[in-house]
Amino acid sequence: MKLLAATGMLGSGFQEASIVRGVDKGAAMIGCDSGTTDFGPHPLATGRSQFSRAAVRRDLDVILVQARRARIPVIIGSAGGSGGDSNLAWLVDIVRDIAAERDLHFRMAEIRAEQSKETMHRLHSEGRVRPLAPMGPLTDEAIDSSLHMVAMMGTEPLQSALEQGADVVLAGRASDAAIFAALPLLNGFEPALCWHAGKILECGAAAVAVRTAPDSMMAELHDSAVDIEPLRPDYRCTPQSVASHTLYENADPFNLPEPSGVLDTLHTRYEAVSDRAVRITGSVFRPATEYTNKLEGARSVGYSTIIPGAIRDPLIIGQLDAWLEVLDENISARLRQTVGESVKYTIATRVYGRDGVMGGLEPIPRVEGHEVMILWDVISDSQELSHSIAASLSHMAVHNPIPEWHGLISGVAFPFAPSEIDRGPVYEFHLNHLIAPESPTSLFPIEMTSV
């Protein structure tokens, strides 16, 4: 059985010829992951995709046309950037739009992965939720403060949709590898091979030796091996490039957790079967004693106003830490007078040229150059308040004194006027837990429609 991954993320692009080639080689399905947490919490928090409608539509158009040509199923997971209900609805709308324009007709499954607060309170009270490191136990407050919560489905809801006759499966948050493992597992292929194939395919052509642009990838499952081969003629996989892929974005390269178990790659062998294809053998899939769906969630942390400002004076740079401390004391005192004692706000101060990139991880947290940039970020419960705090902050910063100069100084170079930039609402991921569901499909309702 041959599995075709369109690309690593829907909307990131691929050559149309690669999909055509994969289908002509006999692909049994086309899959594509549509989500990632790479960009931060806002796609989940806002329900909006990072990639544009035009970018996603182009990729889906090629996938749908080629899949319908060959009458093979399409599975898209983690719809619309993060797999929440509004992300999924956005993707469904694009699919309907393409189907209407291309006069395509098929059975479509929509699988929702968003979890309501009621559901999560019930699961929590039943003791079905436990934290993943480094997170603490789930709280009612964490549930109530969520904007959106999604559970990550395994293969079972996808398989249920296929068994109900779906030609196009649009899934909310799903395990990336499950998109590709679902069909071969349904056909009785060895689980370790299905999951390892899925782990490679979920990133499209990322496992090739030199990837110049995102593209497609194909896996062929045999009885006791899986072969990985790129579809662009100028791409090639090597044993090292395919082996290396278990490193990418995984904390532990040898134990890759999935809802139904763990893919163990410690003794996996990778060997070249041609100058561009690699054979994988020896992976082990260890079924979990308890089935789990990972829980993700995002919540608001307020509204942000930022101020970029730079310093060139070596006398100020030479005592920067003390200068920032004085500024901090002065702004705190000033805000007690203006907005009051009880108002909550955060000022994050990032000093580029010292430890702006690495923060607390920086082993050399001192200035070694002749200029620094400071990026102040004020976060509070309203945009108006953050903006007014930022306005006070920038004014106090520019005139913040040092002992060496006598008289009023202007110690900060602001590159922009106005110096304060309102950034709107900002969010954070606040859930990283496992749910032990009633069944592998219980959290993921499926709706079948004819398009």
Added chain:
Amino acid sequence: MRKTLAETAKLIRSKNAGPFWLTFDVMFDDADIYRSVRDQDVLNVDRVAGLFGQDPAVVRVFAHDSAFAVKVSFPRPVSSGSALDTDVFGGQQYAPLMDLTVELGNPSHAK
């Protein structure tokens, strides 16, 4: 002869492993250099923890023989994209690893 990882690795990178973990890959083209780095324990838990100011108990190190790579992972100080984060992708956290050194060649013949 002692060389830095920056001089000997084909790629040193960092990246999020989900929004709550950071992971670092030090990858080599040359199997012998990889084995030297692995066998000399260049990227050991205590050294990495010291470099990044982390508790050694949370730092994990893996030697990946098929990929000729050593991997390091530990939890992010704050989650990706949250108010105090400085690197949403976690992509620019690897620089301190570049200066670690490895002894290459047969040490008994070294001058």
